[in-house]
Amino acid sequence: MVKLYTKIKQKPEDFVVEELPILEPKESGNFYLLKLHKSNTSTLEAVRILSRFLKIPLKEIGFAGLKDKFAVTTQYLTIPDSYTVESCCFGIKNNRWVRKETVNVGKETGFCVEILGKVNRKLNLGDLKGNRFTITVRNFEKNLRGKFYRNLEIVKSYGFPNYFGEQRFGSVKSRDDFVLRYILKGDFDGALRSYFFGKSTVDYWGDWKKLYKTLSPALEEYEKDLIKGLMRGLPAEKAFRILPKNVRLMFNFAFQSFLWNETLREYVEMKYPFVRIPFINNWKLSYYLKVHDFKHLEKLEIPYTGHVYKPEDPKLKKVMKKVFKKYGVKEEWFDKETAGMVVMTDGLRKAIVKPEDFRILEKTKKHVKLQFTLPPGSYATVLLRFLIKG
Structure with a gap:
């Protein structure tokens, strides 16, 4: 199998993402609208650095989506106008984040923010029209070209399964080890251990001073605060709440996204001729090769839990039951309040997506450069896995 990232992310500028904004800047409003232009930096990392240097609480910075780290991306932020905000840049110097006059985005690790104007509300996750991708596929050998164009015809006819991509699973440090599963069982010590080490065995767990000394060079400030809390004698649940809420919610998103992906994979394998393609953590994604009921599939929406949005498709209902049984999902987990958040909520997500303006x-003979637009929440890497590896 072709390794995806030997093809599409040799350089950050090989993977360009432009957010299509939903808000237009105006002269007045209660929030600043900023453009964030970054490379080799995750959205959360950029927001945390901005928060620290500008002394703005993390929760006050709004954004519409999480953009790839190893890429050149443009997206938008909002900050209440009660804070002092200015256009600025940040980069790495001597292994530390520092403020800089300029950053050569695409060639350097770092980011710049530019004030565009004002808007009347905060940006929330999903507040965008979509994302435009410009992607260079390298090492485009003859054997890959045939596969690529064959699979592209399938995508043009039937779209592709709308799986969550690997960015959604940044909190998963080892196979099938989801922090949320510990939280749902009330095991916050296990949740913290999973957060820091995945399923790895650590003989000094509980020796918080040693833990701090060992990990602190690579930790975020809030992670250091968490361990300091344990050192002061805080119980695991209270220490866990030191993590910012958007970080805690990522644990919920990761587990629910995994269950949703597994549901769609099983559904595809039940109904259509398919190819199974390696994903992260030894997981698999299955892509259909032909669809006999495209009108149905095109309209199909898959619920996250089904306790609010009941699946009408009998095969989908059967698959959801199978997946939940396999991973030990219990009904009492749905809409459960724990660790200062509500988890395992229901919602709907389209089963497939069709790229727009594909060019x-x-x-x-050595590369191909593609451009296409996807709706909010859909992942270019999921499309590329099929085009390159299918």
Whole structure:
């Protein structure tokens, strides 16, 4: 199998993402609208650095989506106008984040924010029209080209399964080890151990001073505060709440996204001829090769839990039951309040997606450059896995 990231992310500028904003800047409003232009930096990392340097609480900075780290991306932020905000840049110097006059985004690790104007409300997750991707696929050998164009015809006819991509699973440090599963069982000590080490065995767990000394060089400030809390004698649940809420919610998103992906994979395998493609953590994604009921599939929405949005498709209902049984999901977990948040909530997500404005901008014997637009919440890497590896 072709390794995806030997093809599409050799350089940050090979993977360009532009957020299509839903808000237009105006002269007045209660929030600043800023453009964030970054490379080799995750959205959360950029927001945390901005928060620390500008002394703005993390929860006050709004954004519409999480953009890839190893890429050149443009997206938008909001900050209440009660804070002092200015256009600025940040980069790495001597292994530390520092403020800089300029950053050569795409060539350097770092980011810049530019004030565009004002808006009347905060940006929340999903507040965007979509994302435009410009992606260079390298090492485009002859054997890959045939596969690529064959799979592209399938995508043009039937779209592709709308799986959550690997960015959604940044909190999963080892296979099937989800922090949320510990939280749902009330095991906050296990949740913290999983957060820091995944399923790895650590002989000094509980020796908080040693833990701090060992991990602190690589930790975020809030992670250091968490361990300091344990050192002061805080119980695991209270220490866990030191993590910012958006970080805690990521544990919920990761587990629910995994269950949703597994549901869609099982559904595809039940109904259509398919190819199974390696994903992260030894997981698999299955892509259909032909669809006999495209009108049905195109409209199909898969619920996260089904306790509010009941699946009408009998095969989907059967698959959801199978997946939940396999992973030990209990009904009492749905809409459960724990660790200062509500988890395992229900919602709907489209089963498939069709890229819009798909164009081949350049092609040679060594590379091809693609451009396309996807709706909010859909992942270019999920499409590329099929085009390159299917």
